[in-house]
Amino acid sequence: MTHYFICKPGQPPIAWFPPDPAQTIDANCAYFGKVFEVMEQHLSIQGLTVYFTWDVNALPSYGANVVAVIQGDEWCRMPQYAHRVRAVFKCYGTRPILGCDPLRHPSYLNILTALQFFRILLIRIPGVLHYWWHSLKRNSLKQVSPKQFSSTSLSAIYDIPLGYYNQIDLPIQPIAHRPDDVFFAGSVIQGDYPLWSLKRYMGTPKNLSRQQMLEQLQESAILHPDWKLKLRLTTDFNASRDSDQSSYSERMMNSKICLVPRGTSFETFRFFEALRYGCIVVTEALPDRWFYTDSPAIQINNWNELETILSNLLNHPDRLQSLHQASLNWWKDYCSETAVGQYMAQCLNQTIEVKSTQSRSNPEYLRSSP
Structure with missing residues (x-):
């Protein structure tokens, strides 16, 4: 034992x-x-x-x-x-x-x-x-x-x-039946740093990356008013962690694409949570680890590419379906x-x-x- x-x-x-x-x-x-x-x-x-x-x-x-x-x-x-x-x-x-x-x-x-x-x-x-x-x-x-x-x-x-972290078991929704196109829930600007902290004045990679992602998402919403974007912004990881599990999980399950920006590290729970629900993952650089290599996640070099990537996905239902199934399979075979x-x-x-x-x-x- x-x-x-x-x-x-x-x-x-x-x-x-x-x-x-x-x-x-x-x-x-x-x-x-x-x-x-x-x-x-x-x-x-x-x-x-x-x-x-x-x-x-x-x-x-x-x-x-x-x-x-x-x-x-x-x-x-x-x-x-x-x-x-x-x-x-x-x-x-x-x-x-x-x-x-x-x-x-x-x-x-x-x-x-x-x-x-x-x-x-x-x-x-x-x-x-x-x-x-x-x-x-x-x-x-x-x-x-x-x-x-x-x-x-x-x-x-x-x-x-x-x-996964703040997630519940839900039946998998077919990608074509999901009402929302793009989903992100989490913090963009970390909570206040002490006056003596350089991060307060210089910013952090997490803050800057997520700010760029949000700006590009807002521009995409103007260019494509028909896209259904779901955002839930929190103050920090603790606030995201303590948020309602059911609401977070249901919103992700109702979404076709999940944005997974970096946190303090390039690795986040959201990557695995999105795969588990069969979402198409759009993320940043990933380490060379056996459960990331060749995964169906779309890795983005710069958030300026976001509108193009989303257009290529949302305008091609067959590709959405293929990546949806690939995400579910990757979760099952490597991350479950x-x-x-x-x-x-x-x-x-x-x-x-x-x-x-x-x-x-x-x-x-x-x-x-x-």
Whole structure:
């Protein structure tokens, strides 16, 4: 039997019995509760302890039976305890992306995006050095004393999707029957920053990107008064998170196209929520992770392209239908609770062989898609 615990910052671990969503603790537990239920059904290992955590620095305990599932870390940091647990599954991954070319396409937004990228690289340095140190230590010990190698090995770190957050189960509406053409719900301008914060005066990539998206959407509404656009603007993520689940979900299900601008990170819950409902996703740059690569999402380089993209979609019902079905299929095959649960079980089951052969070989850790 596997034991699950939710580790919230500043709180003792809370015992969890998936698929109980534990939504009073965090809304994302609804998704991962079902993921863990599927994982449990396909596990060949007994006696694991799984920590569902937001902390990349420490866990309540360590050992070959411990698995960390890191839900939130937009800085893409390396977990400090990777050498002390069996495996780590991480949302947002450990490899940040620049997501633009500020040299070939200079703009204020791209400059801010580059500055944020380099800031993330600086924040990651301690964790990366820590990881490299234990990697070198592992290789040295392997050469000197193979019997000690397994006790100092580094765990594989696997990328996993964020899943959905503030969303309910609804029957899928056919794309042709959806009354609204384009949908966005969320914040555009983040809440006030302190007077001493540079973000208050310079802005952030999230704010600038979403402002540009909104401006282009407003211009599109003037050019195409027949388009049915649904917008719900909030003050920040917390306000979006606390908004009515039913209203948010029903509006998205009633929409053909969902706009998915970046947040602090290029990765957002909205991407997966839109796929789950079969919406056509229009988004920005996406990291090179197995659940993004070749997805049916339309990636936009500049929000100035929005009107053209929307016209090409809304004027071609056959393409809308094709992308609608592709979105549903992608969710089912790569991002759903079943797909991710089976993937995690597969990764953990293969650590049995890895752990048993580490004293004789140096296997490449698994990072492939399911």
